[in-house]
Amino acid sequence: MATTHKLIIGNCMSMEEIPDGSVHLMVTSPPYFNAPFDYKGLFKSYGQYLGVLRNFAKETFRVLQDGRIAVLNIDDMLINGEKFPIVADATKIFQEAGFRYRDKIIWKKPDGYLRISRRSGVMLQNPYPMYFYPDNLLESILIFQKGKFNYRSISEEVREASKVEMKEFSSGKWYMTLWEMNNVMPGSPLEKDIAAFPEELPYRAIKLFSYKDEIILDPFVGSGTTMKKARELGRNSIGYEIKKSLVPIIKKKLGFDGQDTLFASLNDKFEIVYRKEGRYGPIR
Numbered sequence: 026m027a028t029t030h031k032l033i034i035g036n037c038m039s040m041e042e043i044p045d046g047s048v049h050l051m052v053t054s055p056p057y058f059n060a061p062f063d064y065k066g067l068f069k070s071y072g073q074y075l076g077v078l079r080n081f082a083k084e085t086f087r088v089l090q091d092g093r094i095a096v097l098n099i100d101d102m103l104i105n106g107e108k109f110p111i112v113a114d115a116t117k118i119f120q121e122a123g124f125r126y127r128d129k130i131i132w133k134k135p136d137g138y139l140r141i142s143r144r145s146g147v148m149l150q151n152p153y154p155m156y157f158y159p160d161n162l163l164e165s166i167l168i169f170q171k172g173k174f175n176y177r178s179i180s181e182e183v184r185e186a187s188k189v190e191m192k193e194f195s196s197g198k199w200y201m202t203l204w205e206m207n208n209v210m211p212g213s214p215l216e217k218d219i220a221a222f223p224e225e226l227p228y229r230a231i232k233l234f235s236y237k238d239e240i241i242l243d244p245f246v247g248s249g250t251t252m253k254k255a256r257e258l259g260r261n262s263i264g265y266e267i268k269k270s271l272v273p274i275i276k277k278k279l280g281f282d283g284q285d286t287l288f289a290s291l292n293d294k295f296e297i298v299y300r301k302e303g304r305y306g307p308i309r
């Protein structure tokens with residue numbers, strides 16, 4: 026069946042284009058708090074950052090169907106020697122929005138991962154006590170649920186069409202709370218200056234928590250990784266992105282730039298809505 030993908034260029038603190046209870050799964054990674062390499066100036070304070078998470082959590086709760094899941098890839102942030110407890114704060118914020126905290130998976134990047142500067146290097150220069158800051162190879166994947174899922178609401182046909190391959194589940198060790206996944210290499214052409222997550226992350230989330238033909242939401246689209254995997258897996262998608270300048274990248278990644286041959290035979294639809302400038306409008 027053909028799928029539909031809708032990109033809204035605007036701020037996800039309001040998801041007014043989406044009716045209540047109409048989305049089946051949310052998968053996202055919010056912007057880093059004050060990451061110096063790509064979001065400089067987006068947040069004036071940690072309090073303001075948490076305010077964005079609060080609005081986005083409330084809106085996610087509203088648009089999700091009862092029983093459905095929100096998957097949040099997020100991590101604590103070290104700035105000038107102070108660690109901001111973003112994972113703990115985001116968990117509390119999602120609970121306060123009405124979600125049940127269902128689980129936490131740790132994503133481990135390969136040893137030698139390099140994106141932010143190597144903190145442990147300080148010890149090489151100063152091999153003395155008190156200089157220790159470890160390199161961070163981990164991120165959290167938080168799983169929240171809105172109420173209880175009614176397994177009987179899915180037809181036998183859709184259930185079978187959405188079956189999880191046990192071979193893949195076992196060999197990829199999806200069953201553990203530790204997922205070892207490669208990160209996107211800095212400087213990859215489509216994800217340049219975007220802190221993109223690996224395709225494997227939304228791939229697993231979509232397979233584990235949604236059925237064919239359902240609607241997947243990513244409120245912080247970035248390069249469009251979640252929407253791309255939704256398309257590949259026969260799901261529909263809705264995404265929000267505040268930066269207008271990312272539109273060509275997202276179109277290309279999803280295969281809607283007119284150049285794609287992989288999906289050429291499908292009748293999938295792509296729609297872009299540009300919000301008006303203003304409080305919840307786009308930037309740049």
Ligand SMILES: C[S@@+](CC[C@H](N)C(=O)[O-])C[C@H]1O[C@@H](n2cnc3c(N)ncnc32)[C@H](O)[C@@H]1O
Pocket residue numbers: 035036037038053054055056057077216219220221222223244245246247248249250251265266267268271
């Ligand atoms: C960490 S990136 C997401 C990367 C994405 N998972 C990928 O694989 O490419 C976060 C994105 O959220 C966007 N963003 C930040 N604040 C936003 C907001 N309030 N509403 C919508 N998008 C926002 C940023 O411009 C950035 O592209």
